[in-house]
Amino acid sequence: MWPLHVMASAEWTVADLVAAAVALYVKEGRRPLLPSTDPAAFGLHYSQFSLESLNPKEKIMELGSRSFFLCPTSSAAGGQDVSSSSGTANGVIRAASGKTPAWLSYMAFWPTM
Structure with missing residues (x-):
């Protein structure tokens, strides 16, 4: 869990x-093991509390930060992709259907940089 x-x-x-x-994470044999070694199964976030992932096509130099959190998409962890959901409305629909809203479920984050 180190950076x-x-x-x-x-x-x-x-x-x-x-x-x-x-x-690098896989090469170093870090723990906990990643749910997937496919980079497409992860999103980069400004904060561990941010549900919205950064645009994969955006240049790193244009982001204005040097610290990010690597987060598996929920589909990689066995659920729906939280980073592509439409926010609260999607969570309300899931809550009304009897399922736990995505923003309440645990999300594992790995700090990078």
């Missing part, structure tokens, strides 16, 4: 950083 430090090029996108972070 993962990745040296990134100025031309990298969010997707490039996610791929590098997942590859």
Whole structure:
């Protein structure tokens, strides 16, 4: 659960950083084990409390931050992708249907950079 430090090029996108972070995490044999080694199964977030992931096509240099959290999408962890949900309305629909709203479910985060 220690931070993962990745040296990134100025031309990298969010997707490039996610791929590098997942590859380094797996290479170092860190614990807990990732639910998937596919970089597409993860999203990059500004905060561990943010449900919205960053755009994978956005350049790292344009983000204005050097610290991010790598989070598996809920589909990789066995549920619906929280980062692509439409926020509260989607959560209300799930609550009305008897299922737990996505924002109440536990999300595991891995700090990067």
